[in-house]
Amino acid sequence: MSRDGSLKAFKEAQDLIPGGVNSPVRAFSSVGGTPLFIKEGNGAYLTDVDGNKYIDYVQSWGPLLFGHRDESIEKAVIEAVKHGLSFGAPTQAESDLAKLVISMFDSIEKIRFVSSGTEAVMSAIRLARGYTNRDDIVKFTGCYHGHSDSLLVQAGSGAATFGNPSSPGVPADFTKHTLLAEYNNIESVKKCFADSKNIACVIIEPIAGNMGLVPADKEFLHELRKLCDENGTLLIFDEVMSGFRASVNGAESITGVKPDIVTLGKVIGGGMPVGAFGARREIMAKLSPEGPVYQAGTLSGNPVAMAAGYASLSKLKNNAKIISVLNERAERLMNGMQKEASLCGIPMQIDTRGSMFGFFFNEKPVKNFADACNSDAELFAKFHAGMINEGFYFACSLYETGFISTAITDEMIEDTIRASARVFKAITNG
Numbered sequence: 001m002s003r004d005g006s007l008k009a010f011k012e013a014q015d016l017i018p019g020g021v022n023s024p025v026r027a028f029s030s031v032g033g034t035p036l037f038i039k040e041g042n043g044a045y046l047t048d049v050d051g052n053k054y055i056d057y058v059q060s061w062g063p064l065l066f067g068h069r070d071e072s073i074e075k076a077v078i079e080a081v082k083h084g085l086s087f088g089a090p091t092q093a094e095s096d097l098a099k100l101v102i103s104m105f106d107s108i109e110k111i112r113f114v115s116s117g118t119e120a121v122m123s124a125i126r127l128a129r130g131y132t133n134r135d136d137i138v139k140f141t142g143c144y145h146g147h148s149d150s151l152l153v154q155a156g157s158g159a160a161t162f163g164n165p166s167s168p169g170v171p172a173d174f175t176k177h178t179l180l181a182e183y184n185n186i187e188s189v190k191k192c193f194a195d196s197k198n199i200a201c202v203i204i205e206p207i208a209g210n211m212g213l214v215p216a217d218k219e220f221l222h223e224l225r226k227l228c229d230e231n232g233t234l235l236i237f238d239e240v241m242s243g244f245r246a247s248v249n250g251a252e253s254i255t256g257v258k259p260d261i262v263t264l265g266k267v268i269g270g271g272m273p274v275g276a277f278g279a280r281r282e283i284m285a286k287l288s289p290e291g292p293v294y295q296a297g298t299l300s301g302n303p304v305a306m307a308a309g310y311a312s313l314s315k316l317k318n319n320a321k322i323i324s325v326l327n328e329r330a331e332r333l334m335n336g337m338q339k340e341a342s343l344c345g346i347p348m349q350i351d352t353r354g355s356m357f358g359f360f361f362n363e364k365p366v367k368n369f370a371d372a373c374n375s376d377a378e379l380f381a382k383f384h385a386g387m388i389n390e391g392f393y394f395a396c397s398l399y400e401t402g403f404i405s406t407a408i409t410d411e412m413i414e415d416t417i418r419a420s421a422r423v424f425k426a427i428t429n430g
């Protein structure tokens, strides 16, 4: 399999764009490789510029629930384009998508659209602060909420503590209001509430997908809800990744825990740049121009993006059983790969939620970021490179979640398991 075209394109891009990519994880640096430059996608497949074909388990990092070039989404986009790309004035398409999302999420009575998950979360945090008149926020180590200043805070230790910025360029003053807790550890959250009486919100990925797939325990989420209620703190579910992937009706429908604010992205745009945040009326009423909390966007609610989102979500809503069908495939894939790994003496932890799947080369179950970090990164890099050579495109980092689209068939799953067996064997035979 030649990669000359990708290598050449990457070389040129590195001269023009920092690291050759417009989002760091795409660079393949954590698996020690170089990125494939993609020419096109179709259904379950990606084709790179050298003409190699891969079954795609990345799906643009989540958005493409129906695979590449889904007919109805493509048609909706082309139809919308014919009416103009953007107006900066309201369109019916925004209310149509709003109505659809509100019908799917119990906790959302009103919604605002933005252009990315980062923007959705950043705005939701501002809204929570404006609503509560408080400054501090609690986030969990290993959860990713986009790259805005106050959320770009990593784990120092597992202990709850005021955060340090994890990127140069973020003033410590900005992040001193960000308290860190450990995922699935309620004591660490209690410590945050003991340290601060000024907590506006707790933000969590209820089904974490950015430290690999690590769902929160139900019990933990229930206790989190209780703590927030006792302290007059808002609970934000960041479902930018899990929304419309883990279930049709949000993590709330799986866990029984009701958030105050939900943030959405990825699938909501069907492959176009869309993010959103929503809550009950009383909270959303604080948002400008109804209320004093400012938030805006030139391309927010873009009609072409709304059309893609509407086509995608209406298709999901009308075929809600898709999620369980995709989950069966995700489970078959994970169980099959785990079996092949164990035949080679490789310990593998697996999990799925709807169309999301995750695995760690780890002897112990993974409950938080520290556990995830104890996984075998070298083995993952070998696995990733081996699967690419076999024609299977997995996320190029062990801290990412995999995605099944409706274009991926049972036969493709079986092919993937057989390929993984060859790769595991090659790895263990040195």
Ligand SMILES: *Cc1c(COP(=O)(O)O)cnc(C)c1O
Binding pocket: 116, 117, 118, 119, 121, 144, 145, 146, 147, 205, 209, 210, 238, 239, 240, 241, 242, 265, 266, 275
């Ligand atoms: C992807 C992601 C974001 C950021 O969304 P962008 O569209 O990349 O800005 C935020 N939160 C979660 C949970 C995500 O998975």
